[in-house]
Amino acid sequence: AQSVTQPDIHITVSEGASLELRCNYSYGATPYLFWYVQSPGQGLQLLLKYFSGDTLVQGIKGFEAEFKRSQSSFNLRKPSVHWSDAAEYFCAVGAGGSQGNLIFGKGTKLSVKP
Amino acid sequence: NAGVTQTPKFQVLKTGQSMTLQCAQDMNHNSMYWYRQDPGMGLRLIYYSASEGTTDKGEVPDGYNVSRLKKQNFLLGLESAAPSQTSVYFCASSYSTGDRKRNTEAFFGQGTRLTVV
Numbered sequence: 199a200q201s202v203t204q205p206d207i208h209i210t211v212s213e214g215a216s217l218e219l220r221c222n223y224s225y226g227a228t229p230y231l232f233w234y235v236q237s238p239g240q241g242l243q244l245l246l247k248y249f250s251g252d253t254l255v256q257g258i259k260g261f262e263a264e265f266k267r268s269q270s271s272f273n274l275r276k277p278s279v280h281w282s283d284a285a286e287y288f289c290a291v292g293a294g295g296s297q298g299n300l301i302f303g304k305g306t307k308l309s310v311k312p
Numbered sequence: 313n314a315g316v317t318q319t320p321k322f323q324v325l326k327t328g329q330s331m332t333l334q335c336a337q338d339m340n341h342n343s344m345y346w347y348r349q350d351p352g353m354g355l356r357l358i359y360y361s362a363s364e365g366t367t368d369k370g371e372v373p374d375g376y377n378v379s380r381l382k383k384q385n386f387l388l389g390l391e392s393a394a395p396s397q398t399s400v401y402f403c404a405s406s407y408s409t410g411d412r413k414r415n416t417e418a419f420f421g422q423g424t425r426l427t428v429v
Binding site: 232240303 | 360
């Protein structure tokens with residue numbers, strides 16, 4: 199069965215520092231992979247997605263993620279964090295086929311120190 | 313462009329009451345989903361619908377029912393609310409096909425915060 203693991207429940211970084219949020223997945227075929235961001239009291243916004251092709255994908259707000267098949271990982275990165283990046287981040291894998299539903303990790307809450 | 317609209321945004325129910333959460337999308341998506349979000353649990357799929365008139369159970373369907381009579385609407389019902397159903401509920405939609413090249417990401421509503429007392 200497909201699953202997603204986000205090992206870090208809560209991460210705190212200083213403003214201007216680099217960021218890497220980890221995501222590992224379990225899936226039998228080439229996965230669809232997504233990163234979503236959720237600000238407090240809000241819905242989920244797509245940051246970026248990977249379907250196929252180039253393993254380094256660029257997203258909105260200066261985020262990028264790299265798909266590494268050998269490590270079953272899809273880590274999210276940002277070179278310089280801004281205070282407005284404080285939010286909860288969810289990695290998700292597409293269940294595939296015609297269903298299209300997503301399986302989510304439990305999320306990583308990002309706090310940003312001034 | 314409204315995207316995915318959920319109503320109501322907030323609701324308080326007494327144990328045993330029933331209610332329906334409504335979701336509408338204006339993107340002509342064929343697939344729609346209901347998730348619940350609980351602290352430390354991420355989002356868990358309750359039900360999904362791959363097309364109008366079809367629905368399937370997700371990970372946590374017990375205590376819920378759904379209806380997809382129109383392509384743009386997906387309703388989530390609680391027949392007899394329980395405190396364990398206190399949660400934030402998200403509706404989402406996507407254009408999904410069997411062709412991996414055409415599947416798109418899911419778009420989410422703003423959520424319904426439900427409290428059962």
